Structure formats: structure tokens, C-alpha cells
Amino acid sequence: MTPIVKSFQFGQHTFTLETGVIARQADAAVLASLGDTAVLVTVVGKKEAKPGQDFFPLTVNYQEKMYAAGRIPGGFFKREGRPSEGETLTSRLIDRPIRPLFPEGFTNEVQVVATVVSVQPEIQPDIVALIGTSAALAISGIPFSGPIGAARVGYINNQYVLNPSEEELKTSKLDLVVAGTQNAVLMVESEAGILSEDVMLGAVMYGHQQMQTAINAIVEFAGEAAKPAWNWVAPAKNDALIAKIADLATADLGDAYRITEKAKRYERIGEIKAALIEKLSAELAEGEALNLTEVGEIFHNLESKVVRGRITKGEPRIDGRDPEMIRGLSVMTGVLPRTHGSALFTRGETQALVTATLGTARDAQSVDDLLS
Structure with missing residues (x-):
């Protein structure tokens, strides 16, 4: 060449x-x-x-x-x-x-x-x-x-x-x-x-x-x-299945996303998905199999659409906060007795346990860098 x-x-x-x-x-x-x-x-x-x-x-x-x-x-x-x-x-x-x-x-x-x-x-x-x-x-x-x-x-x-x-x-x-x-x-x-x-x-x-x-x-x-372009065609969307899943699950997902407690909300969404799969499977002809990967992807996209719809309509967020309200914050220090420093930071339902250890120059990391 x-x-x-x-x-x-x-x-x-x-x-x-x-x-x-x-x-x-x-x-x-x-x-x-x-x-x-x-x-x-x-x-x-x-x-x-x-x-x-x-x-x-x-x-x-x-x-x-x-x-x-x-x-x-x-x-x-x-x-x-x-x-x-x-x-x-x-x-x-x-x-x-x-x-x-x-x-x-x-x-x-x-x-x-x-x-x-x-x-x-x-x-x-x-x-x-x-x-x-x-x-x-x-x-x-x-x-x-x-x-x-x-x-x-x-x-x-x-x-x-x-x-x-x-x-x-x-x-x-x-x-x-x-x-x-x-x-x-x-x-x-x-x-x-x-x-x-x-x-x-x-x-x-x-x-x-x-x-x-x-x-x-x-x-x-x-x-x-440039080499010749690949002969790749985007997979066709199953519009009939998308419409069917939207018809069966949109209302239930809307109700599920009004549950403020995360664990209960996830549990309810799991129940909706399981019921959806059961109903779709029951409608298949004998010998046909449901593509669970395809159903899962469509269901996930429907969840995103439902959540976005709530936002655009000005409805409260999933946990009940309005658009201008931040999650509750709390900080606890000295939570571990033998560390040099420790803190527990909580924001909503997300937590970080952070520790700090003091060292001398001999504890510094030696970096073998290309440009150093």
C-alpha cells in the first residue's frame, strides 16, 4: 500500500x-x-x-x-x-x-x-x-x-x-x-x-x-x-411492540413513579415489568418466544419517557421535591474512632463514608510519568 x-x-x-x-x-x-x-x-x-x-x-x-x-x-x-x-x-x-x-x-x-x-x-x-x-x-x-x-x-x-x-x-x-x-x-x-x-x-x-x-x-x-463504508443498516424498530407496551404499562409506570420511597418504587416497577412479560407471553402463538432483551429495552425507554413527561408538565420530582428544592444534606464527623479523620456525608439516599490519613514525605506516591 x-x-x-x-x-x-x-x-x-x-x-x-x-x-x-x-x-x-x-x-x-x-x-x-x-x-x-x-x-x-x-x-x-x-x-x-x-x-x-x-x-x-x-x-x-x-x-x-x-x-x-x-x-x-x-x-x-x-x-x-x-x-x-x-x-x-x-x-x-x-x-x-x-x-x-x-x-x-x-x-x-x-x-x-x-x-x-x-x-x-x-x-x-x-x-x-x-x-x-x-x-x-x-x-x-x-x-x-x-x-x-x-x-x-x-x-x-x-x-x-x-x-x-x-x-x-x-x-x-x-x-x-x-x-x-x-x-x-x-x-x-x-x-x-x-x-x-x-x-x-x-x-x-x-x-x-x-x-x-x-x-x-x-x-x-x-x-x-478511506476504506469502503461498511454495509451496516440500523435494526428496524418494532413499532407494534413499542405501542403495545406503551398501552399496557404507561399508566402503571406513572403511578409507580409517584411512590417516593426508592425501594418500594423499584419493587413496584419490577412487578409491572413481570406482569407485562406474562401478558405478552400469553398472547404469543404456540412455538413463538418473547424477545426479553427487546422488551427490556422498550420498557426502559418507556420509563425514561414517563419520567421526562412528569418533568415537562411541572409535576413534583420522584421523591416529592419541587423543582427548586434540594435534597436533605447532613454531615457527621469523627465517626470512626482510630482513623486520623473521618466523616459520613449524606445527600438524600446517597451516602459517602470518607477517611483521611496523614503521612510524611516518604509516604508520597512516586509517579514514573512520561513527561516528568
Whole structure:
């Protein structure tokens, strides 16, 4: 396969997308690089969904390899260990903007692996991984309503800065990552000093504007490198069964969601579902079997519709509160006798038992980080 390369200016450095050289057995593989920071993104999808599967099994793994920075992993074994906290958070950072862009009803397994293979200390690899993932999905043929772009925005001397370096971030009042499509923002994550709402909103808009360069480049890249689109058709909805379940269960669910006590409400909903299944099963012809997975999904969607209907009509919330009333809060401290600190925080029916232990410098966690 002839390598296909697309380059564009993105902030202070040149961004390059390349495919056709590495990992050619994958559905798509893109080597994305910004300066000397490079991330290899591979995408693999199953052509057939597992029978009866009612969810979308998307897996995103972002992994940093110490060789990317010319280092050997610390520790006795000198091997890469389990994913670090930073790798897990970056995996989620990639997952959040791409997951909503797969079509409804698509339950084929898809795996995205983004591996940092080279790192320039002043260029963080997360934005490179995000854009590389978008490009890989765009050329894979897998149903995907992309591409997306991403950008890191800093705020230095009252000016927005695109993809600030590690050194610039030390003086920046803002470290914001934004991802989105050509027309919409899908994900925002940031840490910042005290900034006005206008500055924060302006940063999001600035990032969305700047990422259009990456989106346009991916569109052109896909025009040259994309594989044929999968012949996938969304499963047809069983309108007759949806109407039947709505007719049988809507009124009872409405009454159930007026029960303020959670355990009793769940018990009543379970009874309604069991009675519904029994009635539907009784109406089947001899030899026919009820698709319990399909019934469960329709029933769950009906629950959501009933609850939303109560909200739009201005009815009290499930636990009896009006729209302006918060749940009851309570805090108990010193609940455990031998801990350094402890507290029990209760909000409505949700509780957190929290403990604190004081340590010295020798108790601090040693982090073997790629950029440290």
C-alpha cells in the first residue's frame, strides 16, 4: 500500500497524519504527529454484532511507552506496568467525544488503541491522540458521524494561545481541552484560575474555531485513504411492540413513579415489568418466544419517557421535591474512632463514608510519568 500523508499547520508546529506504513492489518491505522510527538492510533471493529447484545462495546486504550522519551521504566522488573491514572483519564478524554457519533443501534465491538511512540517534552500527546483517533475512524469504514477535531487552549497575558507548550502552561491562567465536530462542541475539560464567564466561553469558541483546520484536513485525508463504508443498516424498530407496551404499562409506570420511597418504587416497577412479560407471553402463538432483551429495552425507554413527561408538565420530582428544592444534606464527623479523620456525608439516599490519613514525605506516591 502506498503511504498517504497529510500535513497542516496547527499552532506553532506542523501536524502530520500518515497511513499505509504501520499496522496494515488493522481496519485503520494512523501515525499522528505534532512536532516530534507521535501517536500511533489503530482501530479494529467486528463486522458482526454479538447476538442479543443491547449496548455498544467501544473500548479506548491510550498508552504511553517509556521508550517514546528514551527512558527505561522504573521499578524492579523494568517493564511497563498497568495503565497510570493519566493514561486512564486520557482514554476517557478520547472516548467522550467519539462515542456519541456512532449510530443508534450500532452494537458491533470497536477497539481504539492510541500508543505514544515518540514524545517531545513541550508537546503533550493527548491532543495528538484525539485527532489521530478521529482520522483513524474516518478512514476505517466503520459507521461514524465524524470527523472531530480537538485543541488545547491557554490564556496568557489576556490572549488565547493554541496548544501552549508545557513551559507556557506554567504561566497560563487556563488549561482547556475542547473537542467537537464542524458544527458543535462535544467535550470540554479544563482547569483554570479565577476567570470570567466570558473568558471561559471565549476559550471554548476559540478552540472550536481553531480545530476546524484539523477537521478539514481529516476530511481531505479520508478522501484519499478511506476504506469502503461498511454495509451496516440500523435494526428496524418494532413499532407494534413499542405501542403495545406503551398501552399496557404507561399508566402503571406513572403511578409507580409517584411512590417516593426508592425501594418500594423499584419493587413496584419490577412487578409491572413481570406482569407485562406474562401478558405478552400469553398472547404469543404456540412455538413463538418473547424477545426479553427487546422488551427490556422498550420498557426502559418507556420509563425514561414517563419520567421526562412528569418533568415537562411541572409535576413534583420522584421523591416529592419541587423543582427548586434540594435534597436533605447532613454531615457527621469523627465517626470512626482510630482513623486520623473521618466523616459520613449524606445527600438524600446517597451516602459517602470518607477517611483521611496523614503521612510524611516518604509516604508520597512516586509517579514514573512520561513527561516528568
